[in-house]
Amino acid sequence: MAKEYGEVQLFGVGGSPYARRVRIALEMKGVQYTYFEEDLRNKSDLLLKYNPVHKKVPVLVHNGKPLAESLVILEYIDDTWGNHPILPQQPYDRALAQFWSRFIDDKCLPAITKAAFTANKEERDNSAEESLEALQFLENELKHKFFGGETIGLVDIAAGFIAFWLPAIEEAVGLKLLSCEKFPKLHKWGQEFTNHPVVKENLPPRDKLVGFFKARYASITASK
Amino acid sequence: MAENHEGEVKLLGFVGSPFTYRVQLALKLKGAQYEFLEDNLEHQSQLLLKYNPIHKKVPVLVHNEKPIIESLVILEYVDETWNGNPILPEEPYPRALARFWAKFIDEKCLSAVWKAASTFDEKEREKAVEESQEVLQILENELKDKFFGGEALGLVDIVGTFVAFWLPAIEQLVGLELLTSEKFPKLYNWSHEVLNLPVVKETLPPREPFFAAFKARLESLTPSK
Numbered sequence: 001m002a003k004e005y006g007e008v009q010l011f012g013v014g015g016s017p018y019a020r021r022v023r024i025a026l027e028m029k030g031v032q033y034t035y036f037e038e039d040l041r042n043k044s045d046l047l048l049k050y051n052p053v054h055k056k057v058p059v060l061v062h063n064g065k066p067l068a069e070s071l072v073i074l075e076y077i078d079d080t081w082g083n084h085p086i087l088p089q090q091p092y093d094r095a096l097a098q099f100w101s102r103f104i105d106d107k108c109l110p111a112i113t114k115a116a117f118t119a120n121k122e123e124r125d126n127s128a129e130e131s132l133e134a135l136q137f138l139e140n141e142l143k144h145k146f147f148g149g150e151t152i153g154l155v156d157i158a159a160g161f162i163a164f165w166l167p168a169i170e171e172a173v174g175l176k177l178l179s180c181e182k183f184p185k186l187h188k189w190g191q192e193f194t195n196h197p198v199v200k201e202n203l204p205p206r207d208k209l210v211g212f213f214k215a216r217y218a219s220i221t222a223s224k
Numbered sequence: 225m226a227e228n229h230e231g232e233v234k235l236l237g238f239v240g241s242p243f244t245y246r247v248q249l250a251l252k253l254k255g256a257q258y259e260f261l262e263d264n265l266e267h268q269s270q271l272l273l274k275y276n277p278i279h280k281k282v283p284v285l286v287h288n289e290k291p292i293i294e295s296l297v298i299l300e301y302v303d304e305t306w307n308g309n310p311i312l313p314e315e316p317y318p319r320a321l322a323r324f325w326a327k328f329i330d331e332k333c334l335s336a337v338w339k340a341a342s343t344f345d346e347k348e349r350e351k352a353v354e355e356s357q358e359v360l361q362i363l364e365n366e367l368k369d370k371f372f373g374g375e376a377l378g379l380v381d382i383v384g385t386f387v388a389f390w391l392p393a394i395e396q397l398v399g400l401e402l403l404t405s406e407k408f409p410k411l412y413n414w415s416h417e418v419l420n421l422p423v424v425k426e427t428l429p430p431r432e433p434f435f436a437a438f439k440a441r442l443e444s445l446t447p448s449k
Contacts, residue, residue: 053328053362062317065317067317067320067321067324068324069323069324069327072320072323072324072327073320075319075320075323076316076317076319076320079316079319079320080316091301091304091305092287092290092292092301094300094301094304095292095297095298095300095301096292098294098296098297098300099292099293099294099297102294102296102297137278
């Protein structure tokens with residue numbers, strides 16, 4: 001049965017976990033789209049036109065109508081294309097999924113980023129502790145193979161950062177947060193997630209990512 | 225008569241908090257019956273520890289003993305659970321836009337205003353005021369109908385009650401002037417339309433608890449001389 005996708009465009013950056021989330025969701029649902037790689041130091045006119053408020057990637061444009069903010073985009077994709085749903089049906093379960101995906105973006109990711117990329121050691125240590133607390137919440141929350149149950153859902157897609165980007169950061173800056181001793185379930189989940197057929201095809205090259213993080217770390221710790 | 229899955233509904237929150245208020249407004253719009261359990265800023269109540277032990281934040285909506293936290297998440301849950309007076313649009317694209325703008329208000333507006341109101345350094349304060357005005361300008365440009373939700377209140381208006389009610393309260397408290405009719409005519413009019421709606425007028429909290437909490441927070445920030 002032919003699906004009506006309309007014209008779908010995605011503006012992103014190869015290494016961005018946020019852009020990758022959107023690609024994973026689109027590809028899970030088999031949506032055809034055109035991808036535009038942005039240079040964040042030289043943003044295209046189209047990007048600035050489609051996301052004047054935040055000027056960031058990812059931006060999804062569907063039949064000329066732009067959307068920004070990865071979680072907003074993911075929910076839009078789920079509302080628009082009903083196959084392979086990434087959000088649960090029941091309102092309460094949906095609310096939980098929305099809560100955890102926002103928790104990942106509002107608490108987890110910022111803490112992890114600060115734990116790695118802050119010049120001040122005390123701040124780094126505080127953020128590392130915050131990161132461990134956040135990871136513990138996720139560890140406790142994981143009850144099945146994936147956060148979404150037997151298949152990946154919104155929370156898994158949002159948590160992709162933890163499965164792939166975090167280990168790259170750890171390697172680049174010599175940090176250890178996601179250990180399998182402390183977080184056995186989350187650690188295993190990370191492997192299941194990155195091995196998922198759709199996810200596997202949608203991860204950036206690891207060595208490039210590590211290199212990028214190494215350079216970022218160097219510039220932060222050099223500027224004192 | 226529509227099935228409304230009423231069940232037992234409790235709302236744990238602070239009187240005077242914009243986050244608690246948005247949920248009260250949404251429940252009122254939907255005609256949902258609920259029990260309001262007032263939490264206390266000073267000490268974490270037993271109820272909070274029971275319903276939100278992990279994150280210890282209000283508001284918490286408890287529906288048939290199942291807790292939901294994060295005000296924006298609660299608002300969507302309320303919309304899905306109670307029929308009538310929809311808070312979010314039906315169509316995916318306008319729905320996504322509503323979510324985007326609600327997020328924008330929470331992430332950019334609230335923090336900019338708080339910074340402008342609580343920064344003591346003159347230069348930093350000027351910067352924060354400018355940032356607040358940029359944010360308000362973006363909202364001004366976005367407002368195309370009577371309400372952000374069109375002819376009736378929607379998600380963005382509900383979240384935007386921060387701008388309509390709390391922002392002027394803050395302005396008065398600290399002597400700031402941000403939301404003026406000269407600079408932001410549409411937003412200014414909108415805020416009055418919102419505040420004059422019976423459903424809002426009847427449910428707005430008294431200003432005093434908010435003033436007290438805000439003042440206390442400001443005082444705790446005052447650099448000791």
